[in-house]
Every structure is written in C-alpha cells, then in structure tokens.
Amino acid sequence: DENINMETVSCADCEAHQKFEDEIITGLKTNPKHLLSKYFYDQKGDVLFQQIMNMPEYYLTDCEMEIFTQKTGELAGAIKAFDAPFDLVELGAGDATKSSHLLQYLVNQNADFTYMPIDISGNIIAVLRERLSGEIPGLDLVGLNGEYFEMLDKANSISSRRKVILFLGGNIGNMEVEEAHDFCSELRKKLNPGDILLIGFDLKKDPDIILSAYNDEKGITAAFNLNLLERINNELDGNFNRNAFKHYQTYDPLSGACRSYLISLEDQQVRIGNELINFKENEAVYMEISQKYALDEADGMALKNGFKPINHIPDSKGWFIDAIWKV
Numbered sequence: 001d002e003n004i005n006m007e008t009v010s011c012a013d014c015e016a017h018q019k020f021e022d023e024i025i026t027g028l029k030t031n032p033k034h035l036l037s038k039y040f041y042d043q044k045g046d047v048l049f050q051q052i053m054n055m056p057e058y059y060l061t062d063c064e065m066e067i068f069t070q071k072t073g074e075l076a077g078a079i080k081a082f083d084a085p086f087d088l089v090e091l092g093a094g095d096a097t098k099s100s101h102l103l104q105y106l107v108n109q110n111a112d113f114t115y116m117p118i119d120i121s122g123n124i125i126a127v128l129r130e131r132l133s134g135e136i137p138g139l140d141l142v143g144l145n146g147e148y149f150e151m152l153d154k155a156n157s158i159s160s161r162r163k164v165i166l167f168l169g170g171n172i173g174n175m176e177v178e179e180a181h182d183f184c185s186e187l188r189k190k191l192n193p194g195d196i197l198l199i200g201f202d203l204k205k206d207p208d209i210i211l212s213a214y215n216d217e218k219g220i221t222a223a224f225n226l227n228l229l230e231r232i233n234n235e236l237d238g239n240f241n242r243n244a245f246k247h248y249q250t251y252d253p254l255s256g257a258c259r260s261y262l263i264s265l266e267d268q269q270v271r272i273g274n275e276l277i278n279f280k281e282n283e284a285v286y287m288e289i290s291q292k293y294a295l296d297e298a299d300g301m302a303l304k305n306g307f308k309p310i311n312h313i314p315d316s317k318g319w320f321i322d323a324i325w326k327v
C-alpha cells in the first residue's frame with residue numbers, strides 16, 4: 001500500500017543491531033580493547049554454551065542443579081516465609097531447567113504464586129509457556145519479554161503481591177564486582193520490605209578446578225570466545241580471521257576474578273563495516289569475567305545494598321551457593 005509511511009515503522013531488531021555495532025566498535029577502539037560477553041549468545045553461541053554445560057570440567061550447572069533437585073524443600077521453605085501469596089520472578093529464565101524443580105514442588109504444596117519468567121528472548125518465553133503448561137499443570141504463568149529492570153516495573157504494575165526474585169546460574173559473575181554491587185542496589189530499589197532474592201554465587205575454591213572449567217581440554221570455551229569474532233563477521237560485515245587469535249584464560253585466587261582474553265597472534269588489521277582496527281602481535285582483547293566470591297563477600301554484597309543475607313544453600317561439594325536475601 002503506497003500510503004504506508006515507512007518512516008514511522010520502528011524496528012526493535014534494528015535498534016539492537018545498532019547497539020551491537022556501537023558497543024563492538026567502541027570496545028575495539030578502547031585501550032585496552034574489550035568485547036562484551038553478553039554478545040556470545042547467538043545461535044551458534046547458544047549451542048556452544050550448551051556444550052560447555054555438558055563438559056566434565058564445567059561444574060557450575062551440575063552444582064546448582066543438585067541444589068534444585070536435592071534441596072528443593074529447603075529452597076521452598078526459605079522463599080515461602082510468611083505463607084502469603086507471591087510472584088516468583090525469574091531474571092533470565094531461559095529454559096528454566098533448574099527452576100522447574102522448584103515450581104513443581106511449590107505447585108505440589110499448593111503454594112499460591114504466579115511464575116513470572118523474564119527473558120530478553122520472546123521466543124524462549126513462548127516455548128517455556130508451552131512446555132511448562134504441559135509439565136506442571138496448575139502452574140500460573142505470566143511471561144515477561146524484555147530487559148530485567150523494565151520487566152520488573154511491569155511485574156510490579158501487574159500485581160502488588162510479595163515478590164520472590166530468582167537470579168540463578170552464577171550470572172552475577174559476569175559482572176565486575178563493582179557492577180554487581182550497582183546491579184544489586186538497582187534491584188533493591190525495585191523491591192519492597194518482605195521481598196526475597198534467591199541468587200546463585202560460584203564460590204572461590206581450588207584455583208585449578210576453576211581454571212579448568214574455563215580452559216577445557218577440547219577447546220570448547222575457546223570456540224565459544226572465538227565465535228564472537230564470527231558473529232561480528234556475519235552481522236557487522238567484518239573480516240576477522242579467527243585463526244589469527246587464541247583464547248587465553250586467567251584466574252586470580254586473591255580477587256576471585258576469572259577472565260578470558262583473545263590474543264592476536266600477529267600484527268594485523270581487521271575491517272568491520274567501514275571501520276579499520278589494528279592489532280599488535282600479542283595484543284589482548286578482554287572478553288569476559290566470571291567472578292568467584294567467598295561466602296563473606298556474598299553476604300557483604302547483600303548488606304551493602306539493603307538486603308539481609310538470611311540463608312545460603314550449598315551443593316554437597318560446597319562449590320556453589322544459592323543465597324537467600326531478604327529486603
């Protein structure tokens with residue numbers, strides 16, 4: 001129809017694409033260069049992350065899965081507190097493989113709650129609704145498709161019931177410590193007295209165990225990092241040669257910072273769209289942090305940002321905790 005005015009058509013995907021481009025170019029023009037791990041998860045990246053979770057070295061998923069399958073009652077007891085109705089809001093629900101055990105348990109207990117998964121992927125929310133309605137009959141579900149904090153506002157506007165927030169998978173580890181504090185402080189502002197946060201932390205432990213989880217024998221983590229270069233080639237018209245970079249992983253047992261880098265193997269110039277980026281031989285591009293915490297550091301993060309750390313539930317090895325914080 002010739003009357004359609006194309007100018008008024010807004011395009012969420014175009015905006016996301018523009019932001020991706022801006023953040024990649026800015027990161028590569030900064031000294032030292034960096035890229036953002038939130039961009040690891042394109043279609044190929046999702047598959048590689050699935051493979052990471054299945055590697056023998058990558059203990060995080062197994063540890064938290066053990067907590068959700070073996071200590072479900074403890075988790076439920078901690079979040080049910082007053083037996084008042086509540087909304088169970090999951091930040092970055094994904095396929096909810098861990099939380100579905102808790103959901104099933106709560107439904108069996110006749111708990112009065114609505115599950116509100118938040119995810120940036122609308123597709124994941126649709127698939128989740130379809131699957132959970134079959135697997136857990138009687139589950140009340142309201143899917144929220146968008147950014148965490150915007151969707152939390154939406155959850156608050158939909159219902160004024162007590163909120164229980166799930167933030168699992170050690171995803172807080174993908175933030176620098178200072179960013180993690182800011183995140184908790186922002187989250188606190190969206191909550192009310194009596195609300196609860198259930199948050200997963202990967203703990204400091206034998207540094208060799210941590211390093212191997214991110215520096216696996218088969219090079220799957222390396223492929224996961226290098227895949228971002230291919231994503232840039234595909235989506236931003238780049239010409240990275242992934243063979244001209246190698247993955248390099250570090251773990252600092254004092255700070256708990258586990259960081260990945262890509263190292264340029266030679267002096268090289270890479271083009272991304274119209275931009276040219278120069279790399280020196282052995283120059284590092286900082287890719288990702290997976291921060292590890294001591295128990296008292298996790299408690300300290302609660303206290304400093306307006307939460308009371310009331311309990312933490314570890315796996316049987318004591319490698320990972322789901323902490324329960326109350327507002």
Ligand code: AVJ
Pocket residue numbers: 052060169170171173174213214221224288289290
């Ligand atoms: C999804 C953030 C929990 O940091 O352990 C795994 C991502 N990166 N291997 C983590 C990741 C490399 C993972 N989190």
